[in-house]
Amino acid sequence: MAISAVSDTTLREAPPPRRQRLLEDERWLAFVLLVPTIVLLGMFIAYPFMRGILLSVTSSRVGIPGDFVGLANFYKIFNDGIFRTSVYNTFLYTGVTTVFKLALGLWLAMLLNRNFRGKAFTRAFILLPFIIPTVLSTFAWKWMFDPTFSVLNWLLYHFGLITGRINWLGDPDLAMISIIIVNIWRGVPFFAISLLAGLQTISPELNEAAAIDGAKPWQRFWHITWPLLLPVTMVVVLFSVIQTFADFQIVYVMTGGGPANATHLFATYAYQIAIGTGLLSEGAAIALAMFPILFLVVIIQLLYIRRVEVR
Amino acid sequence: MIEGARWRKWVFFYVPMVLFLLFLLFPFYWMVITSVRPDGELYRPWNSINYNPFWTWKPTWEHVRYLFEETLFASWLWNTTFIALASTAISLVCGVFAGYALSRLNFPFAGSLGTAIFITYLVPQTLLFIPLAEIIRNYRLGDTPWSLILTYPTFLIPFCTWLMMGYFKAVPKELEECARIDGASRWQAMLYIVIPVAIPGILSAGIFAFTLSWNEFIYALVFLSSPEQKTVPVGVTSELIRGDVFYWGPLMAGALLGSIPVAIAYSFFVEHYVAGLTGSVKG
Numbered sequence: 001m002a003i004s005a006v007s008d009t010t011l012r013e014a015p016p017p018r019r020q021r022l023l024e025d026e027r028w029l030a031f032v033l034l035v036p037t038i039v040l041l042g043m044f045i046a047y048p049f050m051r052g053i054l055l056s057v058t059s060s061r062v063g064i065p066g067d068f069v070g071l072a073n074f075y076k077i078f079n080d081g082i083f084r085t086s087v088y089n090t091f092l093y094t095g096v097t098t099v100f101k102l103a104l105g106l107w108l109a110m111l112l113n114r115n116f117r118g119k120a121f122t123r124a125f126i127l128l129p130f131i132i133p134t135v136l137s138t139f140a141w142k143w144m145f146d147p148t149f150s151v152l153n154w155l156l157y158h159f160g161l162i163t164g165r166i167n168w169l170g171d172p173d174l175a176m177i178s179i180i181i182v183n184i185w186r187g188v189p190f191f192a193i194s195l196l197a198g199l200q201t202i203s204p205e206l207n208e209a210a211a212i213d214g215a216k217p218w219q220r221f222w223h224i225t226w227p228l229l230l231p232v233t234m235v236v237v238l239f240s241v242i243q244t245f246a247d248f249q250i251v252y253v254m255t256g257g258g259p260a261n262a263t264h265l266f267a268t269y270a271y272q273i274a275i276g277t278g279l280l281s282e283g284a285a286i287a288l289a290m291f292p293i294l295f296l297v298v299i300i301q302l303l304y305i306r307r308v309e310v311r
Numbered sequence: 312m313i314e315g316a317r318w319r320k321w322v323f324f325y326v327p328m329v330l331f332l333l334f335l336l337f338p339f340y341w342m343v344i345t346s347v348r349p350d351g352e353l354y355r356p357w358n359s360i361n362y363n364p365f366w367t368w369k370p371t372w373e374h375v376r377y378l379f380e381e382t383l384f385a386s387w388l389w390n391t392t393f394i395a396l397a398s399t400a401i402s403l404v405c406g407v408f409a410g411y412a413l414s415r416l417n418f419p420f421a422g423s424l425g426t427a428i429f430i431t432y433l434v435p436q437t438l439l440f441i442p443l444a445e446i447i448r449n450y451r452l453g454d455t456p457w458s459l460i461l462t463y464p465t466f467l468i469p470f471c472t473w474l475m476m477g478y479f480k481a482v483p484k485e486l487e488e489c490a491r492i493d494g495a496s497r498w499q500a501m502l503y504i505v506i507p508v509a510i511p512g513i514l515s516a517g518i519f520a521f522t523l524s525w526n527e528f529i530y531a532l533v534f535l536s537s538p539e540q541k542t543v544p545v546g547v548t549s550e551l552i553r554g555d556v557f558y559w560g561p562l563m564a565g566a567l568l569g570s571i572p573v574a575i576a577y578s579f580f581v582e583h584y585v586a587g588l589t590g591s592v593k594g
Contacts, residue, residue: 023498030418033408037428037468040405044443044465045431051442104331111328122332124581129335131577131584133526135544136566140338143345143559149354151341151364189335190588197589239433246435249528253548267437267529274441275533284441291438298433302426 056285062278073285083286086264089176090290093265094244097183102237104184105191110225112192113199123193130189138253141182145169145254172262175255179263182250191236198232199225238301242294266290346374346564353560374560375568384565386539387546392572394456394542395524398463402520403513405464406471411501413472414479415487425476432469436529444533458534459542463524470523471516474590478512479505515587518580525573543569 022028056073060066077083112123129137144151145168156162169175202225210220248267251257257264257272264272266286274283345353347370378384412418413425443462444453452458482505490500506513531545538550547565551558577584 020496020498024496026416026497027418029497030412030416030421033412033416034424037405037409037472040401040461040464040468041428041431044446044462045434045439048439048442048446049434051446052439055442055445107327108331111324111331114324116324120581122328123585124578125332126335127577127581127584127588128339128574131522131573132339132570133528133544133573135528135548136569137338137342139547139562139566140342140345143557143563144338144341146559149559154364185334185338188331193585194589197585242433242435246437248437252528267435270437270441271529271533275444280441280445287438287441290435294433294435294438298430301433302429 052284052288055281056288058281060281062280066281069281073282074289077282077286077289082261082264083269083289085262086266086269086286087289089263090245090265092176093180093183093247094241096180097187097244098237098241100180100184101187101191101240102233104188105236106195106229106233108188108192109195109199112196123196127189127193129186130193134186134249135253137186138182138250141178141185142169142254145178169255170259172259175259175263179251179254182254183244183247186250187240187244191240194236195229195232198229202228234304235301238297238304242297245293245297246290342563342567342570345559346567347371348560349373350560374564377558377561378564378568382550382561382565383539383541383546384543384568387541387543388569388572390456390540391525391542391544391569394459394463395521397456397460398467398524399517399520401460402464402467402471403517405468406516407475407506407509407513409468409472410475411479411505414476415484415505428469428472431465432473434466436466436527440529440533443530447534453534454536454540456540459524459527459531462530462534463527466527467520467523471520474516474519474587475509475512477590478509482508511583511586512590514580515583515590518576518584519587521576522573522584 023032057068057070058066059069059072108126112119112126116122143149147165147167147170150165150168152168153162153165156166166174168178206224206228207220210224215223246267247265248271251263251265251268252271255263257268261269266289270283270286272283273279273286344365344367348367349369349371350373352367352369409428413421413428447453447458447462452461486508487500487504490504491497495503526544527542528544531542532548535541535545538546541549543565547562547569551562551565
């Protein structure tokens with residue numbers, strides 16, 4: 001390659017303009033190509049991140065710059081009952097939904113990983129919950145959970161399962177369950193389609209060979225499919241954990257953190273404090289409190305990807 | 312793979328499949344039926360007699376009319392389209408360039424830069440929206456489409472870069488070298504040889520980025536304030552609810568119509584979308 005570059009420039013009669021010569025140099029070309037990305041990510045990710053840290057150690061409110069207060073904001077939120085509830089909620093929400101999304105997603109992926117009529121069509125439709133703007137589809141769920149006009153209550157009543165109405169979003173525990181259902185609904189397609197892509201790389205001959213040797217379907221799944229699928233599963237789960245942990249839209253639309261602040265997550269509580277009541281620095285502290293966990297998950301993911309690449 | 316009696320196929324395949332489809336698609340059916348149902352039928356308690364919630368014999372366009380005549384829904388649609396297209400275009404250009412540099416060029420710190428971009432991929436919007444709102448205000452971008460066109464690439468570029476790196480790695484080095492022996496500069500070889508080969512990847516990244524920016528909510532909610540500047544998700548949320556009163560008919564009609572453009576874009580490129588989705592995870 002170096003030879004061709006040399007002969008290239010020597011053969012030409014007039015030397016190319018300086019700008020072009022610079023672009024022939026790999027390092028300069030790389031620099032030029034990366035500048036727009038670095039500028040945008042620097043301005044709108046790295047810089048806001050630093051600003052967020054600075055903001056969280058001041059007493060800033062909307063319109064008032066505020067003074068340096070050290071860790072007072074963090075001290076305050078850790079003694080705040082609603083913040084503690086939101087921490088608990090966030091872990092519960094992430095844990096429960098991830099288990100269900102993985103189980104149902106894997107099941108759906110296994111169902112899709114076979115030949116049947118209308119397979120492409122089914123797969124396309126299954127992804128809809130993931131594609132349609134979350135806020136808009138969450139409104140459909142909110143309407144389905146409406147205390148007075150709930151179609152779910154209608155169904156349960158007509159199947160004879162309940163006699164009175166269920167006030168889905170009015171009770172703290174039921175509201176949490178409702179939110180969890182919506183998140184599972186939205187996440188299952190993502191899990192299913194990603195895991196399906198993983199399943200399709202597993203050679204069917206492995207399963208056939210095991211079947212001939214007398215392995216039961218459950219044994220085949222546990223000893224062949226699951227270990228081979230594990231790398232994809234890990235990455236999908238870690239991605240989903242990050243997204244779910246920092247989720248905002250579903251709770252914002254379904255309950256707004258209510259009833260009585262019982263269903264807040266980190267993000268919705270940060271929004272309520274910072275934008276709702278204007279305590280910018282306290283809100284920034286709440287949002288930043290997510291960071292250690294997210295950081296941990298990112299580190300696990302990086303180590304895992306590296307390990308897979310090395311193998 | 313399910314052998315044996317016919318009933319096994321029903322129990323292990325058809326029944327779960329139908330249940331999955333019902334669970335995943337019912338909310339959309341509910342959206343459609345609510346948006347064409349007259350108000351008189353809509354607000355009937357769930358336990359009233361002779362009430363069939365799943366069908367209506369008197370469909371109406373009233374809610375859609377309300378949406379376009381009494382609200383700024385048409386502007387919201389236009390805003391969302393413009394913002395999604397512009398931020399997708401910016402992200403594609405940046406992502407293709409960065410992906411090319413990181414996957415095919417040798418330069419110092421390439422590895423750590425790649426890792427840094429991957430990490431930004433994992434930064435959720437909710438971590439940064441509060442300081443970012445301040446920065447947007449300081450740059451005097453608040454309440455303009457540019458506040459979103461410039462910030463959406465922060466979660467689109469890392470993904471586009473990551474996906475394009477995969478596609479560029481698959482293009483054989485010889486292809487580029489041939490072009491360079493024939494006298495093409497590095498820049499020309501990239502533009503006319505390598506990038507055209509990776510067009511399927513660009514399409515996947517583009518369609519995925521478009522749906523993501525159409526979907527975005529919290530930045531739009533925080534950065535935009537005047538009703539005529541809003542995007543569909545924010546407009547529907549803030550303008551169709553007055554206090555505790557939900558206008559369910561127009562709300563569902565808005566949700567439906569706000570979903571259709573992205574569903575159409577998706578339906579044309581399902582395969583590319585799936586490639587983008589799975590590529591974004593596999594890396």
